[in-house]
Amino acid sequence: MSKLDAYRTLMLDSGCRPMCAIPWTRGLVLDLSDRVDVMEYYDQVVRTAHDEWPLPAVIRVRQYLRMRNRTVALTRRNLILRDSGTCQYCGGCPSGRELTMDHVIPRSKGGPTTWENVVLACGPCNRRKGARLPAQARMPLTTQPRKPTFLATSHRALVVTVPPEEWHPYLKVA
Ligand SMILES: [Zn+2]
Structure with a gap:
């Protein structure tokens, strides 16, 4: 493992919105293939016998890339990403194993297990709410739970990976 392995390239769509983080090797291949514009380079080069190339820190795709209409699976991990690891009732940030999935409209009242009806809740809030509606339990x-898009979840994922300084100007997009 060389220390270069730690470098990742932030990929922006043609409208400069962050799409994903890719290994710098893929970023460099895209740079050399002339399909992207490089917005920032790292202060770091990779040398071969004859050449040296700077590592791309931020690249922007030239053309609108058709994002496959990916649906985001309702999994515990994705729910934690969507709700930023916080209890949607008290705003607390308990440790991972104290986070539970709460049905806003309880299952006993016919509430479905869908993105719009589940939220992250800490154990105490979940127990306190019980089989009641939020209004009944006061x-x-x-936040109102929504179905996340692929972009939203990957953007959140970027934020939790502690982005390098070169990415900062490009991550201000909501
Ligand atoms: Zn709570």
């Missing part, structure tokens, strides 16, 4: 939600 426990308003901090």
